Amino acid sequence: MNALWSDMVKRTEPYTPGEHVNGEEWIKLNTNENPYPPSPRVFEALQQELTSNLRKYPESDPKELRNTLAELHQVSADQVFIGNGSDEVLAFSFMAFFSPGKPIVYPAVTYSFYPTYAALFNISYDTIPLQEDFTLDEKALYKSEGGVIFPNPNAPTGIALPLAGVERIVSENQGRIVIVDEAYVDFCSETAIPLLERFDNLLIIRTMSKSRSLAGLRIGYAIGSTEMIEALNRIKNSFNSYTIDRLALAAGVASVNDKDYFGDTIQAIIQTREQAKKIFESLGFTVLPSAANFLFVHHPEIPAKQLHKSLKYKQILVRHFSKPETEEWLRVTIGSDDEMKQFFEKLFELVRMWTDKSSAY
Ligand SMILES: Cc1ncc(COP(=O)(O)O)c(C=O)c1O
The missing domain is CATH 3.40.640.10 (Type I PLP-dependent aspartate aminotransferase-like (Major domain))
Known part of the structure; x- marks a missing residue:
């Protein structure tokens, strides 16, 4: 902290935005952006x-x-x-x-x-x-x-x-x-x-x-x-x-x-969200009922922080909040159908690896 800073600057606790990455190889499901282009x-x-x-x-x-x-x-x-x-x-x-x-x-x-x-x-x-x-x-x-x-x-x-x-x-x-x-x-x-x-x-x-x-x-x-x-x-x-x-x-x-384009893209996202919810549940996740363009999910066995890290290793970004109330949860933005397909392929591998590993002990 610098003595020349104003009191206002000294008391700030700046917001940390979701991580930003460049490159087509990344699937970015961490900042609730819309997967479709504007009208x-x-x-x-x-x-x-x-x-x-x-x-x-x-x-x-x-x-x-x-x-x-x-x-x-x-x-x-x-x-x-x-x-x-x-x-x-x-x-x-x-x-x-x-x-x-x-x-x-x-x-x-x-x-x-x-x-x-x-x-x-x-x-x-x-x-x-x-x-x-x-x-x-x-x-x-x-x-x-x-x-x-x-x-x-x-x-x-x-x-x-x-x-x-x-x-x-x-x-x-x-x-x-x-x-x-x-x-x-x-x-x-x-x-x-x-x-x-x-x-x-x-x-x-x-x-x-x-x-x-x-x-x-x-x-x-x-x-x-x-x-x-x-x-x-x-x-x-x-x-x-x-x-x-x-x-x-x-x-x-x-x-x-x-208005038509808006209605169509919203419907597409809602449909993908509801499908994604079912897939998460079939993989053992608890999923909160969402009225937004993201899902908040928790797996009873896999620590959320670990899952976030493993997904990132596979070039998929989701959001993890480290506050005590939410540290066991991940927020996943609804992407396009293709992005969600790739996401679930990777997630499926990770869940299987994790459950195989834990049943081996
Ligand atoms: C609840 C909530 N309010 C406001 C915003 C900010 O949106 P904007 O891009 O318009 O600044 C966000 C963005 O993530 C949000 O989640």
Whole structure:
């Protein structure tokens, strides 16, 4: 630690993103990316933008994308805020709605960027243990002093809380903000957007990284009351007016406008996920019920850390979290059918090797 660092830097605990590898030989199932390319319309829009407009700044208030998202979600355009990936929207939200000295609450097993933002912005927090079956302890989220944040479906478990549960959490926290991080909601769970008509303390955060295959362009957004969106704009415009570049804006609009492609790729991923769940179970794994584009899996005999290492040796990346609550589990992103076939071939060999070895003793 350097004496010249600010207090803010000294207290940071930076987030560690999933490992990045280059090369066709790797099967990358560790960061919940979409295995399919973005809609073909995205490529047309990018080409158009590349040839005509790159010398100009993007709009600081991206109206076209806001209008497109407002129409998609049946809200008004001034209820939409767009940021550079939902990580940025989350960071701005921590700054805009949570205050030092007023502890927020979130689940003990959840998206590991939340503690990072809390440390960065000096926000204290209480974590709520999950229940034995890894579902959220809804009632423990009813009372907060400084606000609540949780992903729905949760990450890395993939388990979704039904809308009625989200509604109870929002309703019990009147006067405090409840942020629902819907990064994975498109993979078949209920959105909390309809609650916005009745609750002004709810903020929903979405991303185009997962369901729209645009992780590389960084587009996230928030939907909430106009006052909340104004707060986010105040933060953004005190930080960087142009957080979303022209290519991302063009791609975002084109992606939303291709509803058929979106529906088809989501269905393909859900189908692969359900097949993968069955295969995992046939190999002796416990698999949590997932409403996301990943599965959280545990093998009763093979230590998860070891399995992660052995898969990596075979050029397959999955995610292992070393916290005590999750160290016996692996999070596996749903890849294409071909990637999953190769993954299961390797996994099958490893499970067989391990079970043969243990039965030899
Ligand atoms: C729960 C959750 N929220 C937010 C994000 C961030 O997504 P983005 O790519 O939009 O920054 C992730 C990414 O893994 C996530 O798992």
